[in-house]
Amino acid sequence: MTKRFRPDVDAPEWKGGHTPYDIVKEGAIALLVVAILTLLLAIIFGSPDESAITLKSWSNAAPVDFAQDALSQLNGTSETATYGPPYNNASVGQELGPLSLAKWVGATMSFNPAKAFVIDPLKTQPFQTALSGALKKWSDASSITRHTWVTNYTNGAAHMTWRNGAIVVKASDSGPVPVFINDLTDMARTGALDAVLTHQGDFYTTNYTLPLLFLEDGNYLANTATHQHLAGDQWGMMNETGDYPGQAWLWLYTFWYQVPPFNSSGNGDILVWALMMLLTLLLALVPFIPGLRSIPRKVKIYRLIWKEHYRSLESTAVPPIT
Amino acid sequence: MFFLHIGALVPLNTLGHYIHWHWIDISVANFVVIVLMVVTFVAALLAPFPGRRRRKEHQ
Amino acid sequence: MSTEIDRQWTNRLRRRALKLLPPEKLMPDTQPTYVSSWIYVFGVTTMAALAVVIASGCLLALRGPQWWHTSSVGLFVNSLHLWSVEIFFFAMVIHLWGKYFMAAWRGGRALTWITGVVTFVTSVATAFTGYLSQTNFDSQWISTQAKDGINATGGGAYWNVLNTGQMLMWHIVLLPIAVVALVALHVLLVRVKGVVPPFEEPVKVGADR
Numbered sequence: 400m401t402k403r404f405r406p407d408v409d410a411p412e413w414k415g416g417h418t419p420y421d422i423v424k425e426g427a428i429a430l431l432v433v434a435i436l437t438l439l440l441a442i443i444f445g446s447p448d449e450s451a452i453t454l455k456s457w458s459n460a461a462p463v464d465f466a467q468d469a470l471s472q473l474n475g476t477s478e479t480a481t482y483g484p485p486y487n488n489a490s491v492g493q494e495l496g497p498l499s500l501a502k503w504v505g506a507t508m509s510f511n512p513a514k515a516f517v518i519d520p521l522k523t524q525p526f527q528t529a530l531s532g533a534l535k536k537w538s539d540a541s542s543i544t545r546h547t548w549v550t551n552y553t554n555g556a557a558h559m560t561w562r563n564g565a566i567v568v569k570a571s572d573s574g575p576v577p578v579f580i581n582d583l584t585d586m587a588r589t590g591a592l593d594a595v596l597t598h599q600g601d602f603y604t605t606n607y608t609l610p611l612l613f614l615e616d617g618n619y620l621a622n623t624a625t626h627q628h629l630a631g632d633q634w635g636m637m638n639e640t641g642d643y644p645g646q647a648w649l650w651l652y653t654f655w656y657q658v659p660p661f662n663s664s665g666n667g668d669i670l671v672w673a674l675m676m677l678l679t680l681l682l683a684l685v686p687f688i689p690g691l692r693s694i695p696r697k698v699k700i701y702r703l704i705w706k707e708h709y710r711s712l713e714s715t716a717v718p719p720i721t
Numbered sequence: 722m723f724f725l726h727i728g729a730l731v732p733l734n735t736l737g738h739y740i741h742w743h744w745i746d747i748s749v750a751n752f753v754v755i756v757l758m759v760v761t762f763v764a765a766l767l768a769p770f771p772g773r774r775r776r777k778e779h780q
Numbered sequence: 781m782s783t784e785i786d787r788q789w790t791n792r793l794r795r796r797a798l799k800l801l802p803p804e805k806l807m808p809d810t811q812p813t814y815v816s817s818w819i820y821v822f823g824v825t826t827m828a829a830l831a832v833v834i835a836s837g838c839l840l841a842l843r844g845p846q847w848w849h850t851s852s853v854g855l856f857v858n859s860l861h862l863w864s865v866e867i868f869f870f871a872m873v874i875h876l877w878g879k880y881f882m883a884a885w886r887g888g889r890a891l892t893w894i895t896g897v898v899t900f901v902t903s904v905a906t907a908f909t910g911y912l913s914q915t916n917f918d919s920q921w922i923s924t925q926a927k928d929g930i931n932a933t934g935g936g937a938y939w940n941v942l943n944t945g946q947m948l949m950w951h952i953v954l955l956p957i958a959v960v961a962l963v964a965l966h967v968l969l970v971r972v973k974g975v976v977p978p979f980e981e982p983v984k985v986g987a988d989r
Contacts, residue, residue, distance in 0.1 A: 406979060410887025413977045417810035422824075429821065429828035433867055437832050440866075441859035445729025448849060448858075449917035485937040493932035504934035605945025612942065615924040624921045628737050631925065634746045640918060642733035643862075644750040646911075647758075648869050648904060657744060669932035683897040686885035695883040696979055703766040704882060705978040708814040716983045729859070754870065762874050765818040 407692045447640045449627070454596065454610060457619045458587035462561045468617035469583050470556055472516040473576065474549045477616040480512040486612070487511075493669040500669070508608065516613050517579055520586060520595045530582050533575030540574065548574035631656050651675070806971055814978050819882075822875035823970075827963060829868035834956065836861040845915055845948060865907060872900060884976045892969040899962040906959055909951035912941055919944070 404411075458465040471477035475489075483490035484501040485508045492501030518537070524530060537545065555570030566581050586592040596610040614620050621630065629635035636653035639645035655661045655671045664670060685691050695701060702709065738749040747755075785791055839857045840848065848854035876896065885893040908926070912919050923941045930936040940946055 406886075407883060408886060410889070410977050411980050413812050413814075413974075416813045418813050418816075419809060420811035420815065422808065422811075425821070426824050426828065429824045430831060433825060433828040433832050433864070436867060437829075437836075437860055437864045440863035441856060443730045444859070444863070445732055445855065446859040446862040447734060447918070448855065448914075450849075451916050451920055482931075484934075485931060485940075493928075500934035501932055501936070504937040507937040508940070605948070606940075606943040608940060608942040611920060611924055614920065620920065620924065623917070626736075628739055628748065629921055636925075637751055638737065638748050639750070640734075640737070642735050642737050642748070642750050644754045644866055645748065646907065647751045647754050648873065650755075657746075666932070668929040672929050672933055679897070679901055683894050685880070686890035686893050692883065692885070695881045698881065700766065700881040701883070701979055702981075704817045704819050704878070705814050707770065707816045708978050709981060709983075711813070712981075712983050754866070758870055758874060761870075762819075762877055765822070765874070765878070768818050770816045770818055 407689075407696055408686070444643070447643050449640045452614060452620060452623065453590070454587045454593045454614065455590040457614065457617065458584055458592075461617075461619045462566065462584055462588070463559050464617050464619050465587055466559060466561075466566045466580050466584050467556065468613065469517055469580055470549075470553060470576075471616060472512040472613070473579070474553050475513065477512060479612045479616055485509075493666045495666065495669045495673055510609075515609060516596070517583055520592055521579060521582060523595050523600075524582070524586065524591075527582075529578055533578035533582075536575045537579075544574070548572065548576050552576040552580075632662065651678070801968065801972060808971075812975060812977065815975050819874075819878040820975075822871050822878060825871040826868060826875055827967075829864055829871055830959070830963065832864035833861065833868055834960075836864055837952065837956075841952065845913060849916070861910075865910070869903070869907070872903065876900065882976060883979070886976055887973070889969070889973050889976055892966060892973060895962055895966040895969060899959065899966055902955065902958050902962055906951060906955040909947045909955060912947040913944065913951050915944065923947075 454465075468477065472480060475481070479486055481489050483492035484504060484506045486506060487509055488506050491499050494502075518534070521530060522534060540548075552568060552570045552573035555568045555573070558569065560567045566577075566584055568577060568580075570577070583592065586595070593610065596613060597607060598604050599609070624630055624635065625633065627638075627640045629638050629640070631653075634653050634657065636656070637645050637647060637649050652671065652675055655674060656667065661667045661671050681688065681691070733750070740747050740749060740752055836857055840854070840861060843851070843854060848858040879893070879896065908922075911922050912926075923944075927936055927941050930939060930941060939950075
């Protein structure tokens with residue numbers, strides 16, 4: 400019994416002719432054309448290079464934003480402090496229905512933001528009476544006392560200002576916290592905090608996790624990105640700085656972030672990931688999906704691709720003898 | 722080499738230009754790339770392919 | 781009677797390879813007559829662009845990841861790398877469109893289609909790690925935003941987009957090897973199976989005489 404021919408799955412056996420085709424020459428021509436096109440585009444348009452934001456440039460340009468970020472690390476309200484895995488267990492992380500993938504893998508890069516971003520960098524400073532006294536006071540205090548100090552300072556920080564080169568917050572009973580915030584801001588403004596957070600006491604490093612997390616927890620980075628139209632709700636994932644083309648191939652990935660429920664869900668990222676993984680799988684499995692695999696035959700764009708083939712068949716076809 | 726020193730003849734480091742159409746928000750650059758892709762695809766489908774005469778001779 | 785030489789891994793592998801892909805099939809000098817459309821050039825154009833991407837990447841590697849920030853020659857080489865990547869994706873997507881509308885998976889060619897899709901996804905990941913390796917504002921923004929998606933899958937616990945060294949090594953070593961291997965497999969499958977024949981259509985007799 401012969402198998403049924405399925406036009407969307409099976410291909411007819413080619414019994415027709417062949418024609419000379421120099422594929423190595425074709426490849427060489429393609430390489431030459433692409434190389435020339437690349438050279439022309441590079442000469443005409445160049446490429447973008449917006450300088451990185453350092454903690455120094457940030458704290459000098461927006462000292463209040465920097466200080467608010469530092470305070471959010473101390474009071475545990477920063478995005479990093481409340482993130483969950485892989486940085487800590489403050490939350491379960493994003494969930495996909497019953498699947499808590501991030502939580503199951505765990506906090507492999509666990510660290511304490513208050514310690515890592517504020518206390519430890521300040522401890523690297525050489526002896527200064529006010530700072531060293533503040534660090535000792537903090538070290539000797541109970542966690543309840545520390546919490547009281549930080550809360551009182553946070554309440555006053557709603558009206559934080561920058562005046563005469565110092566952070567100004569009206570708050571009573573805030574212990575060493577004003578010294579911490581001011582001295583950390585000074586450290587940042589000199590560039591010392593960049594070095595301390597990046598190098599963590601080592602000479603060499605290629606891991607920028609801590610300074611990047613600290614930078615992201617403020618508003619300066621996001622405001623700069625929004626100005627360049629790179630924010631998530633601006634279809635930013637597709638975009639490049641300036642007028643350069645970006646990553647047009649990410650159009651569908653970024654599209655989901657513009658629409659509900661993805662644009663407002665706390666689990667938006669994992670939802671988009673799961674959907675895109677599913678769609679990618681569907682794309683890979685098109686040969687096995689009825690309907691999807693029939694579209695090419697029904698839409699008939701192939702008639703344009705193989706127009707010469709069909710034309711030559713029609714011109715050589717012999718009518719049946721009647 | 723002159724062009725190496727100036728970086729680019731038409732530098733695109735200006736603040737980006739964007740097209741807003743209903744809920745679509747796309748950079749002019751990306752829009753141009755996508756339009757060019759569609760145009761190139763259609764042109765590839767329609768343009769006559771050389772060597773037809775040569776193929777007829779060989780058959 | 782099989783000899784000792786016949787039983788060798790070398791001999792058996794060579795015989796199997798030659799049976800699957802004899803030289804005239806690996807490097808054919810003819811194509812079926814239906815291969816006569818400009819849409820067929822986009823596969824080779826994608827590969828040509830990949831070659832320029834890799835070559836410009838090697839040039840960037842000569843002077844290290846920071847070179848292009850402080851040298852106009854370095855910036856020019858970076859521009860070559862950026863634009864060849866744009867051409868690479870431009871050509872690859874048009875190639876994908878063409879192959880879809882040809883239903884190029886027909887006749888036992890499903891694996892060719894699947895390797896193509898996997899190559900596309902791997903290329904996206906390679907480009908992504910490239911953007912992370914720029915060591916400028918772009919990489920700062922892209923890494924801090926992308927981390928949320930990757931962390932949400934649990935993958936971020938081991939694949940840390942904020943770790944520039946790790947991302948650079950994925951970009952210049954692991955992912956290019958994967959892309960090149962996948963492209964090689966994809967092209968070899970095309971050589972083994974041949975280019976997919978056209979859909980059969982009822983022929984209008986006597987047309988175009």
